[in-house]
Amino acid sequence: MRWDIFCHVIDNYGDIGVCWRLSRQLAAEHGISVRLWVDDLASLQPLCPAVDTRLAVQHCQGVELRKWVEPWPDVEPAEVVIEAFGCELPQRYVEAMAIPRPCQPDQCSEDKTTKRVWINLEYLSAESWVEGCHGLASPHPRLPLTKYFFFPGFSAATGGLLREAGLLAQRAARQRQPATGWRQLGLPEPETGQTTVSLFCYDHAPISALLAAWAAASMPVRCLLPMGKALAQAAGWAGKTALKAGDRVMRGNLTLQVIPFLTQADYDHLLWLCDCNFVRGEDSFVRAQWAARPLVWQIYPQADNAHQVKLEAFLARYCQGLSNDDAAAVRRFHGCWNGGGRLLDWDGFWWRRARLQAHAQAWATQLAQAADLASNLVDFCMNQQAPDQSNDSTMQGAGTLGQTAYD
Numbered sequence: 001m002r003w004d005i006f007c008h009v010i011d012n013y014g015d016i017g018v019c020w021r022l023s024r025q026l027a028a029e030h031g032i033s034v035r036l037w038v039d040d041l042a043s044l045q046p047l048c049p050a051v052d053t054r055l056a057v058q059h060c061q062g063v064e065l066r067k068w069v070e071p072w073p074d075v076e077p078a079e080v081v082i083e084a085f086g087c088e089l090p091q092r093y094v095e096a097m098a099i100p101r102p103c104q105p106d107q108c109s110e111d112k113t114t115k116r117v118w119i120n121l122e123y124l125s126a127e128s129w130v131e132g133c134h135g136l137a138s139p140h141p142r143l144p145l146t147k148y149f150f151f152p153g154f155s156a157a158t159g160g161l162l163r164e165a166g167l168l169a170q171r172a173a174r175q176r177q178p179a180t181g182w183r184q185l186g187l188p189e190p191e192t193g194q195t196t197v198s199l200f201c202y203d204h205a206p207i208s209a210l211l212a213a214w215a216a217a218s219m220p221v222r223c224l225l226p227m228g229k230a231l232a233q234a235a236g237w238a239g240k241t242a243l244k245a246g247d248r249v250m251r252g253n254l255t256l257q258v259i260p261f262l263t264q265a266d267y268d269h270l271l272w273l274c275d276c277n278f279v280r281g282e283d284s285f286v287r288a289q290w291a292a293r294p295l296v297w298q299i300y301p302q303a304d305n306a307h308q309v310k311l312e313a314f315l316a317r318y319c320q321g322l323s324n325d326d327a328a329a330v331r332r333f334h335g336c337w338n339g340g341g342r343l344l345d346w347d348g349f350w351w352r353r354a355r356l357q358a359h360a361q362a363w364a365t366q367l368a369q370a371a372d373l374a375s376n377l378v379d380f381c382m383n384q385q386a387p388d389q390s391n392d393s394t395m396q397g398a399g400t401l402g403q404t405a406y407d
């Protein structure tokens, strides 16, 4: 089985972060031959330093990496085509997708051709409307093609979350042996009584206010800050012109340690080891949930404050099971961190750490009851390809979106 995944990098690392993780998992766990087409290989390199940005074709961790170039070359489309986050596929590729493929013995339909499956992998949202839209079909206005909308999400009625097989067991093992983990990351173990936090955020976050709150905290805090845009504000707060990996700043009860940008795997390990993780966007946000440690999410900002609704939808799910008081503290802290304008009350948040920790653990366990996104995606695509299913029958349950998706 061959799949093509297309990734147009809008900004930052989330688009490629999700595509790269999904590609690797499909190859490693589902035996799929994946070609990942990326229009900006440089954005992948920090996550996977083995990537050579000069190469048009290369193989990395079981995935065939391709530069998405224009003009688009002649390429035989794969059986399954994923456009990530609504990126527009090359027109010539779409035309080629419409040409019937000779069938495999087990996939033959009556006309001796098999269908290509075209998926638009959407952004993650905890909002309830996602359940109604997951799996919707949209027929192409001109070509004999149908595009399906696949929504990641937090309930069984959605496409689920990316989670590799054995992830929770690996995490639990590492958390039982933290000393080994810290050594492998090249970082010292925390001192007794010190809270270690990782801080990955956008540069518009109130970073100075957070660092000041930690400096004035009642208990020592070690903040591990990976190289990135947040450094400028942190340097300004520390009274320095710049900060680089390896730099350490001590103020009051805060030790601020700048660390390199880690590979995706090492970043996971960091999240598993920290007591609390500040994460952003989509992929680090999901990984922090699998880390089963308290998290603070900075949501990716959208026009008209649409992100506030998404943030609220997540908090409504996440806070279930917390006491009213703890839930209010979690909401307050997220509100401030996401531009709510009030003071960041770290002590008021963190004295609850034992309960927040137990909750994070229970949340991860609960989420892991659902099937993971890659498995759901494989099942979905196999169903669309099954010879006894016409488009009509597959669309009955899901409904159609009409042709607006191509506008």
Ligand SMILES: Cc1cn([C@H]2C[C@H](O)[C@@H](COP(=O)(O)OP(=O)(O)O[C@H]3O[C@@H](C)[C@H](O)[C@@H](O)[C@H]3O)O2)c(=O)[nH]c1=O
Binding pocket: 010, 011, 012, 013, 014, 015, 016, 017, 018, 046, 047, 200, 226, 260, 261, 262, 263, 264, 265, 267, 280, 281, 282, 283, 284, 285, 300
């Ligand atoms: C800090 C760090 C992150 N990472 C990885 C983890 C993730 O795969 C990736 C970061 O991606 P995210 O957490 O999603 O945050 P992000 O903000 O980088 O990404 C995005 O957010 C989306 C919602 C937007 O739509 C995207 O356009 C994009 O902005 O970087 C490392 O591999 N090493 C590191 O040291």
